[in-house]
Amino acid sequence: MTTGTSMGLAEASNAAIYATMVTLTIAMVLFAASFASGRRRQTSQVVAQQRAVSAGGADGSDGGVAVLDRPESSESIDPGRRLANVAMSLTWLATGLLTVALVLRGVWAGRVPWGNMYEFSISSAWGVLVVFLALSTRRDLRWLGLFVVAPALLTLGLAVTVLYTEAAQLVPALKSYWLVIHVSAAIICAGAFTVAASSAALSIVQSRREASGRQWVGPLANVPDAERLQTFTSRIIAFAFPLWTFAVIAGAIWAENAWGRYWGWDPKETWAFITWVVYAAYLHARSTAGWRGNRASWIAILGLVTFLINYFGVNIFVNSLHSYAGL
């Protein structure tokens, strides 16, 4: 079936994936080194002052000044910063390579590269990186690099080792333009949920540290304070939640076309719903007294867990209508 040139395309796509992984590995090491060498430029007094200013909102509403950029001090000479800059460039490079890999895979198969779990996985890794890089054009996210590149690399590793499948045509159930709409939304959500969970996890660590009142020199020193991390998390989820809502609605329309009912509590649908409800709970928690801080952050992490259960758990272990995705 496969001709000489198309074989070449497949090999080129796989080569691009491996190149991506190598680049990402170097980026991860550099991010980690930069993270570990972090030194606090701000004294904790400055932080405390900022707090006092920002906590003065009337109406009891939150007054956090939500600019995430850390004040630029003499950071440009910090060696950790320089490492992180190189790592950022490598992440851009890796994302470019991964884009090439996906395009080649799609050209080879003659369709969108979303036909099986291998392809979904590399696309999700791509989604994680793209969301991260898109956000990084607007604010300084070097502190987050390690926690985004690591999960992306892990996903790619799983994809090439466990999930690898030769490209093939789509099963009839997947032949629909709803596939493109539904899956592209889900892939961006995968990226955004991952970034949000990473920053939520960091915010929990950061807030524990702040509560202990210890001065911190070392890892986390270059990470924004807990409140800014929480704000950052909630902004990403505010973006991703409507998109996830859209993905679920698109899935329901597709299901109506394919199976004659828009909602059938199939395990995949059920877990999509659970993810949706958990993120709705997150948004509620952010406006509920006593829930805004670490509890909300835990809910953001839980949201990603339910998303992953849906992806790995339901595809692999549960007998679902959606199990055609081909391992």
Place this chain on the structure above:
Amino acid sequence: MSTVRTETPAPPMDSQGFARWAWRQLTSMRVALILLFALAVASIPGSILPQRGNNPLLVDEWLAERPTLGPILDSAGFFDVYGAPWFAAVYLLLFISLIGCVLPRVGHHWRAMRGQPPAAPRNLDRMQAFTSQNVPDAPADVIARVETELRRRHWRVRSSDDWISAEKGYLRETGNLVFHLALVLILVAVAAGGLFGWRGNVIVKEGSGFSNTLTQYDAWGGGRLASADSIPPFSFTLDDFAVEFERGEAQRGAPRLFEARVALQSEPQGAVTEEVIQVNYPISIAGAKVFLVGHGYAPTFIVRDAQGEVVFDDEVVFLPQDGNFTSTGVIKVPDSTPQLGFQGIFLPTSALDDVRGPHSIFPDADDPSVFLSAWEGDLGLDSGIPQSIYTLKTDQMEQIGLRALVPGQVWEFPQGEIEFTGWQRWSSFQIAFDPGKEAALIASVLAMAGLMVSLFVRRRRVWVRTRPDDGGSTLVSIAGLSKSEAGDVSDDVRELTRIVTKEEGEGRP
């Protein structure tokens, strides 16, 4: 990190007080949060345990394997989680909480939109964003200028001699309310669809027909208020069912094409049209939709009795058991004496090994064969208890023997003979009528629009206060406060500063 905790006061003892207390609890954000979690958790068992609505056979299997645990879970509704009373209790409570929470806010928001922003507080320097400027203009000029500019930018403005209070972003609350009310609408639409809608499944063999009446369905389920009148009287014949499977190395055997060609008659005396039904491409007739959901094989057999009389001549629907369409089915021959019955396995592409026994290695019929087990005795059809056409009751029968056949082969035994003459395909259709689905879609779109507005519009207030300075100039205080979670007003304050100082362009104050 926050240690704010609203103490819950003890419930009052008199009944009216208690009711008011309970209502206030139910409609609080905290309870809404807990109910959302409860809904997520309550949904989980239905994704792990087999459900009657999706897979009744699997439920029976599960129950048969667990004689103690099974019935307990069954009586608690764990095999029909999404119809179980406890599941309904969770979502109904949540929606009652939602309505109780949102309706008062509709009134509140209505008044806020028609009213004016509150007066400027005395001290602005404690606000989230604050700056002060010294300008040469008179206070009245500053106020007038700021008011004009804010109104031009669609702020809602309230002013006096020496202060201005302005607010923007009311759409946020509107969006929030639309979102929550649309959720109620979705629930209503889903419920209406469930009450008035119906859905049926039917298996149609190639060359056979189906007419849309209740009796023709293999399975039919309707809501409590569904009536047979809403079943449009169409009929169709399955002329041809085309199917192709992947033959290349990658994903060998994966389906590539299913296509049912039918001759459709929308009304009993209407014209016949040719239609194609594919996966993802159903056809619609008078509000109902016909979906292609599955397919399989129907091997054909002729059975003759000991005298050589034909006692059976038909195609028999076999149900696929795996991805390669190893299929099982049953042939019942009540018209011979003694009665005969056969259990069969149909293999589209045959293989036999010690571990798996007879099984198929490819889903298309490249090398078909059947394995039959023949029985004689009483089929038990007269007992009055309805029997499945896919199982043979062998407790009053005796086995004659086992045999494998390829098309054209005849197996002779003392009581007669059976000939495996060939095979046909069948396809299964789901025919569904859901009058709520359009409303559900509209409500979903409404919910999404409201959600986006409520998450992306920022609600904020700004204030300007003027005070004449000693030197004839004016001291202007400018402040802003975000009213939405994680909001930022520094841009607005910067903009106001530019207006106050009459500074042009993007220059930072």
